[in-house]
Amino acid sequence: xxxxxxxxxxxxxxxxxxxxxxxxxxxxxxxxxxxxxxxxxxxxxxxxxxxxxxxxxxxxxxxxxxxxxxxxxxxxxxxxxxxxxxxxxxxxxxxxxxxxxxxxxxxxxxxxxxx
Numbered sequence: 001x002x003x004x005x006x007x008x009x010x011x012x013x014x015x016x017x018x019x020x021x022x023x024x025x026x027x028x029x030x031x032x033x034x035x036x037x038x039x040x041x042x043x044x045x046x047x048x049x050x051x052x053x054x055x056x057x058x059x060x061x062x063x064x065x066x067x068x069x070x071x072x073x074x075x076x077x078x079x080x081x082x083x084x085x086x087x088x089x090x091x092x093x094x095x096x097x098x099x100x101x102x103x104x105x106x107x108x109x110x111x112x113x114x115x
Contacts, residue, residue, distance in 0.1 A: 009109030022095030038091035
C-alpha cells in the first residue's frame with residue numbers, strides 16, 4: 001500500500017511563496033505519475049500539476065508561470081514550489097500518485113493566502 005504524506009502548507013500573504021512536499025513510502029522511480037491537486041471550499045478538486053517518472057510536467061493554466069513541480073528521486077519526494085500566491089490559490093492541496101494502475105492520495109495540506 002503506497003502512502004503519501006504532504007507537508008509545507010500554511011498561511012501566507014498574497015505575493016508570498018510556499019513549498020509543498022509529498023513524501024512517498026515507495027521509491028518514486030517506480031511511480032508512473034505524481035502530482036498535486038487542490039480543492040477550495042464549495043468547489044471540485046482540480047489538477048494543479050503533474051510530473052511523470054521521466055520528468056515530463058503538466059501545469060494548469062491558472063498557475064502556469066507561478067508554480068513549479070519537481071521530484072527528488074533520492075528522497076522519494078515530490079515538491080510544489082508556489083510563488084506569487086493569490087487569494088484564489090487558497091485550498092487544501094493533495095498529493096496524488098498513479099501506481100500499479102491505481103490512484104493514491106495524501107491526507108491534504110491547507111494553504112491559505114490572505115489578501
